[in-house]
Amino acid sequence: MDYHNAKKVLEVSHLKQYFNVGKKDEVKAVDDISFDIYEGETFGLVGESGSGKTTAGRAIIHLYTPTSGSIKFHGDEVVGMKDKTKMKQFRRDMQMIFQDPYASLNPRMKVRDIIAEGIDINHLAKSKEDRDKRVAELLETVGLNRDHGSRYPHEFSGGQRQRIGIARALAVEPKFIIADEPISALDVSIQAQVVNLLKQLQKERHLTYLFIAHDLSMVKYISDRIGVLHYGRMLEVGTSDEVYNHPLHDYTRSLLSAVPIPDPEYERTRTQIGYDPKYEQGDKARKLVEIAEHHWVQASPDEIPMYQERAKKEGLKVL
Amino acid sequence: MMESNENILEVENLKINFKTYAGTVKAIRDVSFNLKKGETLAIVGESGSGKTVTTRSIMGLLANNAVVEGGTVMFHDQDVLKMTEKQLQDLRGAKIAQIFQDPMTSLDPTMRIGRQIAEPLMVHKGMSKAKAMAQALDMMKLVGITNAENRINDYPHQFSGGMRQRIVIAIALINYPEILIADEPTTALDVTIQAQILDLMRELQNKISTSIIFITHDLGVVAGMADRVAVMYAGKIVEYGTVDEIFYNPKHPYTWGLLSSMPTLETNGDELPSIPGTPPDLLDPPTGDAFAPRNSYALKIDTEKEPPFFKVSDTHYAATWLLHPDAPKVTPPVQIVARQKQFAEMQKKLAAEKLSHPVEEEEERQ
Numbered sequence: 001m002d003y004h005n006a007k008k009v010l011e012v013s014h015l016k017q018y019f020n021v022g023k024k025d026e027v028k029a030v031d032d033i034s035f036d037i038y039e040g041e042t043f044g045l046v047g048e049s050g051s052g053k054t055t056a057g058r059a060i061i062h063l064y065t066p067t068s069g070s071i072k073f074h075g076d077e078v079v080g081m082k083d084k085t086k087m088k089q090f091r092r093d094m095q096m097i098f099q100d101p102y103a104s105l106n107p108r109m110k111v112r113d114i115i116a117e118g119i120d121i122n123h124l125a126k127s128k129e130d131r132d133k134r135v136a137e138l139l140e141t142v143g144l145n146r147d148h149g150s151r152y153p154h155e156f157s158g159g160q161r162q163r164i165g166i167a168r169a170l171a172v173e174p175k176f177i178i179a180d181e182p183i184s185a186l187d188v189s190i191q192a193q194v195v196n197l198l199k200q201l202q203k204e205r206h207l208t209y210l211f212i213a214h215d216l217s218m219v220k221y222i223s224d225r226i227g228v229l230h231y232g233r234m235l236e237v238g239t240s241d242e243v244y245n246h247p248l249h250d251y252t253r254s255l256l257s258a259v260p261i262p263d264p265e266y267e268r269t270r271t272q273i274g275y276d277p278k279y280e281q282g283d284k285a286r287k288l289v290e291i292a293e294h295h296w297v298q299a300s301p302d303e304i305p306m307y308q309e310r311a312k313k314e315g316l317k318v319l
Numbered sequence: 320m321m322e323s324n325e326n327i328l329e330v331e332n333l334k335i336n337f338k339t340y341a342g343t344v345k346a347i348r349d350v351s352f353n354l355k356k357g358e359t360l361a362i363v364g365e366s367g368s369g370k371t372v373t374t375r376s377i378m379g380l381l382a383n384n385a386v387v388e389g390g391t392v393m394f395h396d397q398d399v400l401k402m403t404e405k406q407l408q409d410l411r412g413a414k415i416a417q418i419f420q421d422p423m424t425s426l427d428p429t430m431r432i433g434r435q436i437a438e439p440l441m442v443h444k445g446m447s448k449a450k451a452m453a454q455a456l457d458m459m460k461l462v463g464i465t466n467a468e469n470r471i472n473d474y475p476h477q478f479s480g481g482m483r484q485r486i487v488i489a490i491a492l493i494n495y496p497e498i499l500i501a502d503e504p505t506t507a508l509d510v511t512i513q514a515q516i517l518d519l520m521r522e523l524q525n526k527i528s529t530s531i532i533f534i535t536h537d538l539g540v541v542a543g544m545a546d547r548v549a550v551m552y553a554g555k556i557v558e559y560g561t562v563d564e565i566f567y568n569p570k571h572p573y574t575w576g577l578l579s580s581m582p583t584l585e586t587n588g589d590e591l592p593s594i595p596g597t598p599p600d601l602l603d604p605p606t607g608d609a610f611a612p613r614n615s616y617a618l619k620i621d622t623e624k625e626p627p628f629f630k631v632s633d634t635h636y637a638a639t640w641l642l643h644p645d646a647p648k649v650t651p652p653v654q655i656v657a658r659q660k661q662f663a664e665m666q667k668k669l670a671a672e673k674l675s676h677p678v679e680e681e682e683e684r685q
Binding site: 254 | 593
């Protein structure tokens, strides 16, 4: 992908999302993260539980009001947006697919009404026939049968429910989808189906994805670029090939070395790299620095030479 | 690993049904396998394939609506399925122990962890509380709980997920069980914590030479943990063999599908190979091979008759008609062909090393 000419869809800068602000148990779930997402790409957000990846996603889609920072969507500032029409458009343009296909569908609504809820709210359908037609088309798009609309969520398997969740997100013709662990609750043989569907939809509808997951092999596969989160901070950002093949930050290296690979030979000789958080802790001011082209690492000014050295060793073109 | 040829557990023709309001679910449909002393057997398969039910039958922990239609589970010449509740209680936690998937819910939130770890000793060995607590402390150190002396009187909620799973492992191993059943022990954990727990399990297995039945759907974990692998689908084992045979020379199309639908860190490309469709409804299992409707390699006979096990090597069997001498030759997915190449290389290397010894001919069925 050519990132020089690519259009930025989402610009997140200095986003902070704290909980219980000012109290003794203040949590800095997301602590000053900045990144951009370009049109048509998939940006993968990885990290362990508690790293703040879900909170970041929710803050971006404005399910939370960020503590501070700025989120620009197509150039418009979303934080503190007062214009109701614009806000409604934003809510329509950005949709979310949730992790748990069992908890994210209202069990008392028919699938047809679940999918059409966004259509109704946004008055997208001209008539009842139009509404039914849209729902039927959506069901077929995600690989379900058009008469599945009259059923209830409990009649479907996990993979099918996730497809319903995808159809619901697509119903309002969004431009940007946040997928928060969309396949973690699914069986291996079904995961590939859903990932393929997401990829196919991205191509057909020119969607941009923020893909949040902890399954590192799957994130690598689906993402163009990746950001590594730890303790609410972004430690490394780069193209997925580069982050995976030439990780620069100690944490990324340790995280990748822990991924189990379905290859017994590899597993027998695998050495796991321990993690010493010395380049993350302490009171040094650190920010993301572009070490190699499009490859950013969180570093303080005196740590930059070390990362440049590492990048050289990895054969990267140091800036 | 400390393996021997002594079978510690033999499961033979196990069939288990569940009576539900909708009818009889045939959850386990004729499963046989054995477990050797000191080895790790991984059972892989998707949810509903029967892996958990199989291990529950070994523990005598089947639900009330379960009916054992046939088969035996022999543990030291005794059929677990015929044991009385008293005998089962002596078995559980002493000779066969289990680690469950979710460390958040498998501990008692109202009991201090030292007491929970010591409990099996007091119950099964009649140990005094003081002595049991002392051993519990040793066990806590063994499973890597830092600052064990100060934490022995803490409650589960004061620990992180990884630490709780260490506590669960400590409870399971305190009686040095002969068999440890680990049912998705790391699924709820982060990768870095998962790696620590898996290392710990390997290390402890070497120390106390317990046999492990490892249930998981994560083939990456299997590759690192298992000596042998059994692949389950729709209540049956469809293929089993050594870990190398299953990963580098799989024969069953379901195993092919599983292995190629998992991206590795090297996978690139537009479409991930996926297994179409969903697993069959075991209320009414299809005739013939249950995997046939999802199998692009299915033959006509697959829809008519269930395939028996065909022998690939002394340790490797697969239930697919593709191995029948009359079956047409098929080319597996590219990912599998690559794996088979790797296998052939490994075999060659092995053969070269064995040259000085009497040659053991491995049957080549490609």
